[in-house]
Amino acid sequence: MSVDFQSSLFDTATTPEVARIERRALSSGAWVDVARNWLADADDVFATLVRDVPWRAERRAMYDRVVDVPRLVYTYMIGEELPHPRLTTARDELTARYRPELGEPFRTAGCCFYRDGRDSVAWHGDTIGRGSTDDTMVAIVSLGDPRRLHLRPRDPERREEAFAVEMGHGDLVVMGGSCQRTWEHAVPKVASAGPRISVQFRPLNVF
């Protein structure tokens, strides 16, 4: 796969210890945490994932409705070695940071490859598993070209609360509380974008 990505432009990652996580409280008990430049070695992680993840096409029904999913995906399940040691470190740091609130570790790592601005994911909540009934967390590490994560309340009466978070190279975005069942998120198509990889860490039985 050829990827037109100038990694030198993005060589700004700090160490996770230095990055600050900022929380935005949302309605209905949902929240979003954002930490810029959270992942160290983001350039190397991105290049390794492009090369080594066994990407497969996905365009099918998912979540609680039929969702058009033009992007490449692969999910690392429990016990599967992650494709870069930095991701293992990242998962463990996320578990250390969030376990008091989450009550359990992050276990799986779903990877999505948005090849260009035409790749996207439509409005959904991660509600296949416990996200439909329980508070939980989905921690996203973004690599490559920035894309926007759009969020909106499920309740049509509250749609004016909708907003978007830019997910840049090495950034961490965590959706927590009731976010998967009371809010929806999407990564819409854009006129022009280079490749982006999203790594989503989730607890057991959250999809």
Ligand SMILES: O=C(O)CCC(=O)C(=O)O
């Ligand atoms: O691209 C992203 O960071 C979000 C992906 C997502 O919401 C999902 O795969 O459930």
Ligand SMILES: [Fe+2]
């Ligand atoms: Fe999602």
